[in-house]
Amino acid sequence: MLGPVILAASRSDRMRRLISAAPVTKQVVDRFIPGETVDDIVPIIKDLTDKGLELTMDVVGEDITTPGQAAAARDAYLALIDHLEELELGERVEMSVKLSMFGQALEGGHELALANVRPVVEAAAAIGTTVTLDAEDHTTLDSMFAIHEELRKDFPQTGCVIQAYLFRTEADARRLAASGSRVRLVKGAYKEPAEVAYQQKHEIDKAYVRILRILMEGEGYPMIGSHDPRLIAIAQELAHKAGRKLDEYEFQMLYGIRGDEHLRLAAEGHRMRVYTAYGTDWYGYFMRRLAEKPANLRFFLRSMVSKG
Ligand SMILES: Cc1cc2nc3c(=O)[nH]c(=O)nc-3n(C[C@H](O)[C@H](O)[C@H](O)COP(=O)(O)OP(=O)(O)OC[C@H]3O[C@@H](n4cnc5c(N)ncnc54)[C@H](O)[C@@H]3O)c2cc1C
Numbered sequence: 001m002l003g004p005v006i007l008a009a010s011r012s013d014r015m016r017r018l019i020s021a022a023p024v025t026k027q028v029v030d031r032f033i034p035g036e037t038v039d040d041i042v043p044i045i046k047d048l049t050d051k052g053l054e055l056t057m058d059v060v061g062e063d064i065t066t067p068g069q070a071a072a073a074r075d076a077y078l079a080l081i082d083h084l085e086e087l088e089l090g091e092r093v094e095m096s097v098k099l100s101m102f103g104q105a106l107e108g109g110h111e112l113a114l115a116n117v118r119p120v121v122e123a124a125a126a127i128g129t130t131v132t133l134d135a136e137d138h139t140t141l142d143s144m145f146a147i148h149e150e151l152r153k154d155f156p157q158t159g160c161v162i163q164a165y166l167f168r169t170e171a172d173a174r175r176l177a178a179s180g181s182r183v184r185l186v187k188g189a190y191k192e193p194a195e196v197a198y199q200q201k202h203e204i205d206k207a208y209v210r211i212l213r214i215l216m217e218g219e220g221y222p223m224i225g226s227h228d229p230r231l232i233a234i235a236q237e238l239a240h241k242a243g244r245k246l247d248e249y250e251f252q253m254l255y256g257i258r259g260d261e262h263l264r265l266a267a268e269g270h271r272m273r274v275y276t277a278y279g280t281d282w283y284g285y286f287m288r289r290l291a292e293k294p295a296n297l298r299f300f301l302r303s304m305v306s307k308g
Pocket residue numbers: 133134135136161163186187188189190225226227228229252253254257258274275288289290292293296
């Protein structure tokens with residue numbers, strides 16, 4: 001029951017001010033968002049890639065309100081890619097972007113987001129890597145898929161995310177699998193109404209398996225975005241049945257969640273990519289991590305009380 005309440009709070013400016021200013025917050029935030037600047041994050045990129053992990057980098061931020069902020073988001077990714085060029089890690093480190101941070105919700109937002117994300121995709125390709133478009137709430141997805149399709153004309157490796165909790169996703173998966181796309185499948189992290197999305201965990205898990213089967217049997221490159229041990233085991237089984245080799249799909253998990261499992265899968269020879277977020281506008285990302293696991297919220301509240 002707590003999840004939806006926290007997700008509602010993740011859209012509240014008042015809660016944002018309250019939580020961002022709490023003295024203990026930074027400590028708890030660091031578990032999921034291990035840096036604020038490129039200089040903070042480069043040592044972490046080196047450390048994780050040295051351990052055999054691959055990364056997808058997220059400069060945190062979303063729902064910006066001016067074109068200037070959208071341009072700043074683009075520039076933050078370009079600065080990151082400049083640093084990555086020196087590290088020469090190629091496709092071992094890719095980028096994840098939220099189109100709402102590139103201006104998608106502003107007037108003329110579809111074109112604006114496309115104009116802002118394109119240079120990032122070009123810069124990523126120039127250093128031998130790629131970009132994946134994150135999935136946000138369901139009202140943004142038609143625009144996201146259209147931008148994905150447009151970018152793929154020049155950069156076919158551009159990936160996108162689909163969310164198992166949405167009724168529409170099986171059809172999206174079929175289309176993307178047939179077109180040979182890179183696709184990350186996740187359960188879904190936003191508060192969605194019952195008209196468009198499954199609400200029960202067991203329904204979402206069953207949908208995840210159905211969609212995963214479509215991706216594994218298709219022409220594309222499936223990226224399994226989940227920490228759920230059952231789904232990870234099922235993914236291995238489905239990949240095997242579909243005759244996929246270890247480099248024909250990959251696992252992805254979030255930085256700060258089940259770190260031992262990242263290393264275990266990498267040691268087994270799987271491609272294991274860690275979604276690593278950094279930056280200062282961490283509120284929305286952080287609140288979704290609290291909503292996913294009530295124990296995180298309890299830990300957060302306990303540390304506030306003990307500091308208080
Ligand atoms: C690489 C990656 C990218 C993602 N991108 C998107 C996106 O673009 N759009 C979107 O809507 N969602 C995205 N998500 C979030 C996703 O939708 C889920 O909310 C999140 O992954 C939790 O679901 P789960 O599959 O891990 O399963 P769950 O059943 O939620 O969790 C399984 C187990 O994982 C652990 N766990 C899960 N979450 C947490 C947490 N926050 N803190 C501590 N432990 C936890 C727990 O042990 C839990 O029992 C992404 C997730 C990943 C891994």
